[in-house]
Structures are given as structure tokens and as C-alpha cells.
Amino acid sequence: MPKDKLKIHFATTNRSKFLEAQSVMKEYGIRLIFLGKKGLEIQSDNLEEIAKQSAIASSTDMRISTIAEDAGLFIDPLRGFPGPYSSFVFRTLGCDGILKLLKGSHNRKARFVSAVAYCDPLHLPICFSAVSEGFVGTGTRGTSGFGFDPIFIPLENGKKTFAEMSSIEKNRYSHRARAFRKFGKWSIRSKP
Amino acid sequence: MPKDKLKIHFATTNRSKFLEAQSVMKEYGIRLIFLGKKGLEIQSDNLEEIAKQSAIASSTDMRISTIAEDAGLFIDPLRGFPGPYSSFVFRTLGCDGILKLLKGSHNRKARFVSAVAYCDPLHLPICFSAVSEGFVGTGTRGTSGFGFDPIFIPLENGKKTFAEMSSIEKNRYSHRARAFRKFGKWSIRSKP
Numbered sequence: 001m002p003k004d005k006l007k008i009h010f011a012t013t014n015r016s017k018f019l020e021a022q023s024v025m026k027e028y029g030i031r032l033i034f035l036g037k038k039g040l041e042i043q044s045d046n047l048e049e050i051a052k053q054s055a056i057a058s059s060t061d062m063r064i065s066t067i068a069e070d071a072g073l074f075i076d077p078l079r080g081f082p083g084p085y086s087s088f089v090f091r092t093l094g095c096d097g098i099l100k101l102l103k104g105s106h107n108r109k110a111r112f113v114s115a116v117a118y119c120d121p122l123h124l125p126i127c128f129s130a131v132s133e134g135f136v137g138t139g140t141r142g143t144s145g146f147g148f149d150p151i152f153i154p155l156e157n158g159k160k161t162f163a164e165m166s167s168i169e170k171n172r173y174s175h176r177a178r179a180f181r182k183f184g185k186w187s188i189r190s191k192p
Numbered sequence: 193m194p195k196d197k198l199k200i201h202f203a204t205t206n207r208s209k210f211l212e213a214q215s216v217m218k219e220y221g222i223r224l225i226f227l228g229k230k231g232l233e234i235q236s237d238n239l240e241e242i243a244k245q246s247a248i249a250s251s252t253d254m255r256i257s258t259i260a261e262d263a264g265l266f267i268d269p270l271r272g273f274p275g276p277y278s279s280f281v282f283r284t285l286g287c288d289g290i291l292k293l294l295k296g297s298h299n300r301k302a303r304f305v306s307a308v309a310y311c312d313p314l315h316l317p318i319c320f321s322a323v324s325e326g327f328v329g330t331g332t333r334g335t336s337g338f339g340f341d342p343i344f345i346p347l348e349n350g351k352k353t354f355a356e357m358s359s360i361e362k363n364r365y366s367h368r369a370r371a372f373r374k375f376g377k378w379s380i381r382s383k384p
Binding site: 040041042043045050078079080081083084085088089091092093097100101103 | 232233234235237242270271272273275276277280281283284285289292293295
């Protein structure tokens with residue numbers, strides 16, 4: 001089957017996340033489709049476990065092949081907070097809450113982690129993880145992206161926050177783009 | 193069946209939580225047994241949903257009647273944070289993190305909520321919720337209890353934190369004791 005015909009449903013409700021992943025998947029000739037809903041997510045400190053269970057749930061419910069992604073910002077001086085619960089923490093505390101928690105802290109080391117799980121109704125899920133190492137800035141900067149993008153500066157760039165980058169530039173450094181590229185390479189090898 | 197013979201397994205890994213619930217259940221002639229493990233918990237803003245799914249999971253896995261409880265501290269000026277993720281937030285930020293987030297805030301209104309779900313392998317779960325209204329103090333006080341007890345002052349007492357109370361006194365005001373009492377009353381009526 002030619003790769004440019006491959007369609008996969010992305011079980012997410014987050015359109016910004018979808019658009020980032022979609023542009024990466026195009027590099028591999030995969031057409032990603034926005035599902036607008038996602039499978040149940042479990043509580044766990046392990047993003048891969050959350051993504052895999054969610055992919056199983058959506059794939060089983062809808063009887064189609066799906067991708068689920070779970071991502072989180074893990075901040076070293078906050079012992080990995082907000083981690084797997086980044087979405088809830090963004091909705092309640094926002095970027096300002098994180099900045100308040102880090103006030104006076106010299107150590108601002110953090111990493112964004114993404115786990116992309118692919119599942120079809122007949123097989124166990126397969127998962128690809130990737131990391132973007134960086135640090136939390138001292139204020140919010142930029143309006144692109146979503147979530148904690150305005151406070152996260154990837155080490156490889158070292159200056160701009162994710163929210164100050166175009167989507168193309170963000171995809172050069174981002175955890176999500178890297179995890180989706182791992183999936184893309186696997187899909188070319190194994191033709192899901 | 194005489195009520196003093198009724199045994200129910202409490203699917204929890206938290207021994208402090210178990211001891212609180214056990215002393216309340218004695219009032220209803222129910223012997224609560226510590227299970228030392230719990231069913232998978234889902235991510236949700238709804239404690240009842242989390243408790244019910246967890247009770248279903250443990251009851252189905254072990255083929256016994258189980259109780260699962262989910263509880264959280266919902267802080268008004270933090271838009272309900274840490275809510276359903278109180279356990280993770282306690283492990284990462286602790287009481288000091290909450291106090292830092294509330295620094296300078298006059299509004300410190302908060303509530304502890306508990307949802308107790310009972311499930312047997314043949315029926316759908318039934319859930320009982322209860323609340324303890326109060327506020328977050330300006331520092332930590334007391335060493336009893338667990339979790340956010342040293343910063344939570346129930347309105348009905350208005351002075352002591354939960355961690356400054358004996359377990360008997362805490363059970364007079366606490367969300368958990370109230371939810372377990374609702375379950376106890378139901379169990380007397382319906383003999384599970």
C-alpha cells in the first residue's frame with residue numbers, strides 16, 4: 001500500500017496538538033484525522049502507560065486504528081510536577097501558578113515528554129516516547145502553541161520559548177514532533 | 193445476617209485512610225479489611241466517577257465485594273486545584289507548595305470531598321459523597337492525619353487543622369467519615 005494513502009485517526013480533543021502532529025506525519029505520507037474525542041485516561045506517573053491504555057480504549061470502542069498521545073511538563077525542582085497532570089494544572093493554575101511555585105528558585109530545569117501510542121483493534125499497542133530538555137523562564141513570552149509553551153525554553157535553542165516559535169520551528173525541538181517522527185519511521189518499516 | 197458479621201474489603205494502599213474509615217464502619221457493625229492494593233484509577237474531574245471505576249476494577253479483578261474511595265482538596269482561589277490529583281500534588285509540591293500558591297490571597301476557601309464507592313462482582317457500583325467545608329491556613333500545624341491535613345481547617349471548628357485533631361475529633365467533621373457514614377446507613381438498610 002503506498003504510504004501516501006495511509007490514514008490514521010488521532011484520538012484527541014486538542015486541535016493545536018493535532019495540527020502539530022499532522023504536519024509531522026505528512027513527512028511520512030500519513031494522513032492524520034482529527035477524532036475530536038479520546039479514550040479514557042488512567043491516573044499514572046507513567047505517560048506511556050496512560051497513552052497505551054487510552055489508545056486501547058479508543059481503538060476498542062470505535063473498532064478502528066487510533067493514535068493517542070500523552071504529554072507532560074516535568075519540572076525538576078518541583079519533583080516532576082505537573083507531569084502527567086499538566087492539562088489539569090494548566091486549566092487551574094496556568095503558567096502564572098508555575099512561575100509562582102518557582103519564584104526564588106535558581107534551578108529551573110525541566111523537560112517536556114511525549115508518549116505516542118498506536119493501537120489497532122487486533123493487536124497490543126506500541127508506544128514511542130521522546131523528550132525536549134529545557135528550562136522554565138522567569139515570565140511568559142509568546143502567543144503561539146498552547147499549554148505551558150509560553151514558559152518553556154528548549155535547551156537546544158536556549159532563548160525562545162515554544163510560544164515564540166512558528167510551528168515549523170517548534171517541531172524542530174519539540175517532544176511531540178520527535179515522538180511522532182519515531183512513530184512515522186516505524187510505520188514506514190512495518191506498514192500498520 | 194447480623195450486621196456485626198459483615199466484612200468488606202477496602203481497596204486502598206493508604207493505611208491512614210483505612211484506619212479512619214475502619215473506626216467509622218465499626219459504628220455500623222461492619223468489619224473493614226485492608227486490601228493493600230487498589231483498582232486502576234481514571235483521570236476525571238469527577239471524584240464519584242473515579243471511585244466507581246476503581247471499585248468496579250478491584251471487584252472484577254478479585255471477584256469480591258470492595259470499597260474504593262477517592263478524595264480531594266478543592267481550593268476556590270485555585271479553581272479547584274489540586275482536586276482529584278491531591279495525592280500526586282501532595283507527593284510533589286506538598287503543603288508548602290499550596291501555601292506558596294496562596295501567598296497574598298485573602299480568599300482561602302476550600303473543601304475536602306470524599307466519594308466512597310461500593311461494588312460487588314454482580315452489580316453496578318453505588319457511590320456516597322460528602323464534603324467538609326473549610327479554609328486553608330497560613331502555615332502548617334499539627335502532626336496527626338495525613339496529606340493536606342496540616343493546612344486544612346474545617347469551618348465547623350474554625351480553629352484547629354485536621355492534623356491538630358485526634359482521629360475521633362477529625363471523624364466528627366471529615367468528608368471521609370461523613371461519606372462512610374452514608375455508606376454505613378445504606379448498608380444497614382440494604383444488607384449488601
